[in-house]
Amino acid sequence: MTDSWTTRLWTQVEPTYRAILAHPFLTGLTDGSLEQTRFAYYLAQDAHYLRDYARALAVVGAKAATHADTGLFARHAAETVAVELALHETLLPQLGLDPAELDAIAPSPTTTAYTSYLLAAAYGGTFAEGVAAVLPCYWIYQRVGAELAGRGSPDPRYARWIDTYGGDAFAATVSEVLALADRIGAALAPDESARAARHFATTSRYEWMFWDAAWRREAWPV
Numbered sequence: 001m002t003d004s005w006t007t008r009l010w011t012q013v014e015p016t017y018r019a020i021l022a023h024p025f026l027t028g029l030t031d032g033s034l035e036q037t038r039f040a041y042y043l044a045q046d047a048h049y050l051r052d053y054a055r056a057l058a059v060v061g062a063k064a065a066t067h068a069d070t071g072l073f074a075r076h077a078a079e080t081v082a083v084e085l086a087l088h089e090t091l092l093p094q095l096g097l098d099p100a101e102l103d104a105i106a107p108s109p110t111t112t113a114y115t116s117y118l119l120a121a122a123y124g125g126t127f128a129e130g131v132a133a134v135l136p137c138y139w140i141y142q143r144v145g146a147e148l149a150g151r152g153s154p155d156p157r158y159a160r161w162i163d164t165y166g167g168d169a170f171a172a173t174v175s176e177v178l179a180l181a182d183r184i185g186a187a188l189a190p191d192e193s194a195r196a197a198r199h200f201a202t203t204s205r206y207e208w209m210f211w212d213a214a215w216r217r218e219a220w221p222v
């Protein structure tokens with residue numbers, strides 16, 4: 001039996017995933033050593049990211065061949081992203097930040113690059129290419145959440161973040177998208193499949209870069 005499309009996609013990003021798990025931002029979440037300023041930076045950038053991610057999901061959904069698949073991405077653009085933004089609203093005051101201040105913080109170079117890439121893939125690509133581009137945003141977070149949930153965190157704010165992505169509700173959302181991806185991935189022509197695989201690998205790398213930018217508290221050089 002041949003592997004499913006998503007299994008094949010995941011195999012090519014295993015080294016990226018291992019690098020993500022080893023990143024000091026994530027090891028710092030579980031041992032509690034991550035400086036609060038780095039986590040606050042991450043949340044501020046993630047607020048920018050999530051707004052464009054919701055746009056990308058809506059555009060991908062608009063390209064679906066069926067009403068059910070359009071509905072899935074429209075629902076995720078609205079509901080899943082709202083849950084994630086609500087997590088920020090809870091965590092920011094616990095970090096001494098006012099959620100209203102976030103708009104004053106500009107998107108970083110990495111946030112800008114990542115969201116621009118996602119939106120370009122969603123607008124410019126086929127439905128399958130768009131699905132492949134957004135898939136790591138779901139799947140890597142769910143895998144990371146499940147992995148980190150096994151380790152826990154002594155810091156209740158980091159534990160809350162881990163619980164959101166390591167929990168059953170997020171896993172159910174990700175299962176829906178994986179099932180859809182395997183359904184459409186099975187019928188792709190080689191060219192389209194290769195373009196989709198490239199998007200999947202690229203946005204997986206951007207996931208590592210997003211945590212790394214928060215670790216470095218990346219700023220525009222000029």
Ligand SMILES: Cc1ncc(CN)c(N)n1
Pocket residue numbers: 046049050084136137138141207210
């Ligand atoms: C950068 C990033 N990637 C993915 C997720 C999970 N939707 C997120 N909140 N932020």
